[in-house]
Amino acid sequence: MSRFTFPPPPPSPEADILRAEIRAFLANELNHRAPLDRAQSWNGLDPAFSRKLGQRGWLGLTWPKAYGGQERSGLERYVLLEELLAAGAPVGAHWIAERQSGPSLLRYGTEAQKSAILPRIAAGECFFCIGMSEPDSGSDLASVRTKAVRDGDGWRVNGTKLWTTNATHCHFMILFCRTGPPDREHRHAGTSQFIVDLSLPGITIRPVRNLLGEHHFNEVVFEDATLPEDALLGREGEGWAQVTGELAYERSGPERFLSSFWLLVELVRALQPAADARAEIALGRLGAQLITLRRMSRSVAGLLQAGADPALEAAMVKDLGALVEQEIPEIARDLLAEGPPTLQSRTFAQVLAYTALHAPSFSLRGGTREILRGIIARGLGLR
Amino acid sequence: MDSPSGFQADEAGAMLRETADRLLADRLTPQARAQAAEGEWPDDVWAALDEVGLPAAILPEEAGGFGVPVADALSLLTVAGRHALPLPLADTMLAGLLLARAGIQVPAGPLAVAQGSDVRLDRAGRATGQAWGVPWGRHARAVVVLADSPGGPVLIALPQAALTVEPGTDIAGDPSDAVRFEAVSAEGAPAPFGAADLRAAGAATRALMIAGALGAVGTMTVGYAGERRQFGRAIGQFQAVQQSLAVLAGQAASAAAAADLAAEAVAAWAASPGPGLLPAVAAAKIRTGEAAGQAVAIAHQVHGAIGFTEEHRLHHYTGRLRAWRDAFGRESEWAQVLGRHLIAAGPEGLWPAITAV
Ligand SMILES: Cc1cc2nc3c(=O)[nH]c(=O)nc-3n(C[C@H](O)[C@H](O)[C@H](O)COP(=O)(O)OP(=O)(O)OC[C@H]3O[C@@H](n4cnc5c(N)ncnc54)[C@H](O)[C@@H]3O)c2cc1C
Numbered sequence: 001m002s003r004f005t006f007p008p009p010p011p012s013p014e015a016d017i018l019r020a021e022i023r024a025f026l027a028n029e030l031n032h033r034a035p036l037d038r039a040q041s042w043n044g045l046d047p048a049f050s051r052k053l054g055q056r057g058w059l060g061l062t063w064p065k066a067y068g069g070q071e072r073s074g075l076e077r078y079v080l081l082e083e084l085l086a087a088g089a090p091v092g093a094h095w096i097a098e099r100q101s102g103p104s105l106l107r108y109g110t111e112a113q114k115s116a117i118l119p120r121i122a123a124g125e126c127f128f129c130i131g132m133s134e135p136d137s138g139s140d141l142a143s144v145r146t147k148a149v150r151d152g153d154g155w156r157v158n159g160t161k162l163w164t165t166n167a168t169h170c171h172f173m174i175l176f177c178r179t180g181p182p183d184r185e186h187r188h189a190g191t192s193q194f195i196v197d198l199s200l201p202g203i204t205i206r207p208v209r210n211l212l213g214e215h216h217f218n219e220v221v222f223e224d225a226t227l228p229e230d231a232l233l234g235r236e237g238e239g240w241a242q243v244t245g246e247l248a249y250e251r252s253g254p255e256r257f258l259s260s261f262w263l264l265v266e267l268v269r270a271l272q273p274a275a276d277a278r279a280e281i282a283l284g285r286l287g288a289q290l291i292t293l294r295r296m297s298r299s300v301a302g303l304l305q306a307g308a309d310p311a312l313e314a315a316m317v318k319d320l321g322a323l324v325e326q327e328i329p330e331i332a333r334d335l336l337a338e339g340p341p342t343l344q345s346r347t348f349a350q351v352l353a354y355t356a357l358h359a360p361s362f363s364l365r366g367g368t369r370e371i372l373r374g375i376i377a378r379g380l381g382l383r
Numbered sequence: 384m385d386s387p388s389g390f391q392a393d394e395a396g397a398m399l400r401e402t403a404d405r406l407l408a409d410r411l412t413p414q415a416r417a418q419a420a421e422g423e424w425p426d427d428v429w430a431a432l433d434e435v436g437l438p439a440a441i442l443p444e445e446a447g448g449f450g451v452p453v454a455d456a457l458s459l460l461t462v463a464g465r466h467a468l469p470l471p472l473a474d475t476m477l478a479g480l481l482l483a484r485a486g487i488q489v490p491a492g493p494l495a496v497a498q499g500s501d502v503r504l505d506r507a508g509r510a511t512g513q514a515w516g517v518p519w520g521r522h523a524r525a526v527v528v529l530a531d532s533p534g535g536p537v538l539i540a541l542p543q544a545a546l547t548v549e550p551g552t553d554i555a556g557d558p559s560d561a562v563r564f565e566a567v568s569a570e571g572a573p574a575p576f577g578a579a580d581l582r583a584a585g586a587a588t589r590a591l592m593i594a595g596a597l598g599a600v601g602t603m604t605v606g607y608a609g610e611r612r613q614f615g616r617a618i619g620q621f622q623a624v625q626q627s628l629a630v631l632a633g634q635a636a637s638a639a640a641a642a643d644l645a646a647e648a649v650a651a652w653a654a655s656p657g658p659g660l661l662p663a664v665a666a667a668k669i670r671t672g673e674a675a676g677q678a679v680a681i682a683h684q685v686h687g688a689i690g691f692t693e694e695h696r697l698h699h700y701t702g703r704l705r706a707w708r709d710a711f712g713r714e715s716e717w718a719q720v721l722g723r724h725l726i727a728a729g730p731e732g733l734w735p736a737i738t739a740v
Binding site for chain 2: 004006008019082086087261264265266268269271272275277279280281282283284285287288289290291292293294295296299313316319320370372373374376377379380381382383
């Protein structure tokens with residue numbers, strides 16, 4: 001099993017100092033927020049909060065100063081992320097831009113693209129969405145049919161993206177689509193990525209409500225949308241390599257095991273005066289999982305910081321993380337019996353319902369459980 | 384686990400592990416294993432370990448060690464796990480660590496720490512009582528127990544000659560004995576720790592061995608899935624088998640990460656005892672125990688009938704995984720310790736309690 005290594009995370013005294021700073025800031029910022037809001041974790045949208053983080057220099061922490069970053073370490077950024085998530089901060093507005101779009105731009109963008117967009121992301125003023133999935137292309141991402149063809153000095157795009165989280169709140173999408181004919185032998189060839197300004201004509205965004213009735217998902221339809229020449233991100237035809245690099249960022253963070261954390265906080269609140277042995281044991285088991293996952297996740301951050309490519313390790317943390325995130329509501333519902341309604345019991349029930357109903361999505365979004373396990377099996381040399 | 388790539392070079396630890404790995408690959412022959420399974424003491428294997436000083440590696444220099452950091456010495460136990468070692472290396476190291484911390488001379492030879500004991504001291508300081516779940520108790524030169532006294536806990540090394548041994552075995556068939564003793568004047572000293580810490584240190588040794596054994600079981604099982612052919616292809620080509628192996632790999636990696644936490648916590652505790660030991664070891668013992676349960680089931684499933692035979696080495700591992708997850712506190716015992724700690728931290732303190740581990 002030595003193909004999967006989770007070396008001890010390197011110590012980072014700067015990160016410890018930063019942690020204290022963040023905790024003080026969040027205690028002040030979030031105290032008045034309702035438990036249900038805090039339970040939304042990285043689904044929670046609050047552009048004003050994102051701007052506040054930007055003003056403190058807490059978005060794009062690791063990026064070059066020239067693009068609005070702070071040139072601080074990946075371990076410091078890790079601490080920032082886990083503190084935000086554990087506190088139930090409303091980070092959804094900027095999350096994708098900061099996590100994956102910005103890093104993709106840094107890696108593949110032109111100087112003009114980088115200097116136009118990155119400082120705005122770092123300021124918390126520019127949000128991105130992910131244009132990968134389509135009605136007929138989910139796990140099999142290489143089968144996308146949305147197509148961009150050269151048209152004069154630019155590109156003409158036709159097709160439909162689906163499940164695009166937060167598209168209506170975003171300025172840009174990173175679009176993954178075909179730019180060359182499908183090739184049965186080389187399924188990944190002929191794809192490219194574009195930075196799409198969502199205000200352009202020919203782009204229609206329609207909300208798709210999720211099973212809680214919330215609007216996060218969207219359908220984004222491109223009908224002869226014309227993109228300027230410089231919308232291309234990276235190289236034409238290199239879309240697959242770029243998009244898989246993006247998925248490594250998408251899968252490696254602490255949001256992959258902390259989605260249900262606020263429910264655990266509320267569970268402890270509800271149990272606290274008189275927890276019985278059954279509750280203690282259940283909490284202890286969940287705690288052991290979280291402590292171990294956090295260790296693994298910090299190890300991945302250390303590997304990233306050291307310049308390694310921990311895509312396999314990240315897939316593993318996400319797979320294990322989703323299990324715990326899904327187990328938390330299952331256990332929470334079973335520990336607290338019904339009683340006469342009180343304000344506190346009502347709050348707990350709301351947070352439980354929110355988390356439990358969202359839980360199925362934890363092993364779908366960002367790569368399904370089966371796909372992640374396939375990636376792990378490939379890492380084991382079985383495929 | 385074996386090659387922390389990149390940063391944090393721990394050369395001393397890596398060298399020790401390599402030495403132990405080579406030595407065991409060489410000396411732990413099928414005959415030595417068969418001998419151990421028959422209840423005989425595989426003396427030449429122990430002598431070989433002893434000769435290179437592995438059982439003493441955890442001791443401070445003044446107690447006969449050679450200055451290896453405690454975490455590195457503990458990492459030897461992952462190698463013991465990787466070889467499903469039928470010898471009390473863990474127990475000897477554990478006993479040595481505890482005795483050295485209490486300032487008691489560490490006896491030569493194999494040692495044991497009782498998992499449970501009931502010890503009374505009379506006015507002259509003589510010990511009477513019993514201890515149970517003593518790994519390789521019948522072979523131990525001394526059994527370490529903790530006794531209550533009005534002045535606080537006292538650590539005692541009971542010499543072999545003073546013990547009446549009632550032999551037993553654990554689920555893997557390794558010796559797990561009960562011992563009785565009466566009015567024994569043994570070397571004892573006030574212990575700078577209590578029974579909970581002693582149990583945690585023992586649990587940490589098991590977590591490390593589980594992690595090592597899971598690594599080996601994973602490699603073995605993936606290897607077998609690549610060789611065994613059915614329906615015209617290697618069974619590892621079937622997606623159902625791949626998905627199970629991915630789960631096994633995840634459990635093994637998770638156990639290794641958890642065991643590292645335990646080793647670090649014991650090392651920090653050995654330097655200066657503190658409250659950090661229990662939550663870290665609890666998390667590690669729970670996680671490695673759970674991982675062992677899942678991994679054992681998958682490994683046997685993938686191996687089919689051949690893995691269910693005496694001849695196949697799989698059961699050397701799966702048997703000991705079962706024994707080690709039972710020893711020094713099962714999952715729910717430690718879950719209660721950790722759960723109580725987390726609930727007591729309260730809603731505001733929950734996350735800080737997690738990041739403190
Ligand atoms: C909350 C949420 C937010 C999302 N946000 C975005 C977004 O912002 N942008 C975006 O582009 N997409 C987004 N997605 C879409 C997400 O990426 C897809 O749901 C995911 O890739 C799976 O695709 P699918 O839903 O079409 O399922 P399918 O691929 O149709 O899979 C259905 C089932 O079949 C299984 N399956 C499929 N192929 C295999 C195989 N080869 N072997 C074994 N099993 C297989 C799957 O594991 C799954 O269990 C989001 C999804 C969710 C739930």
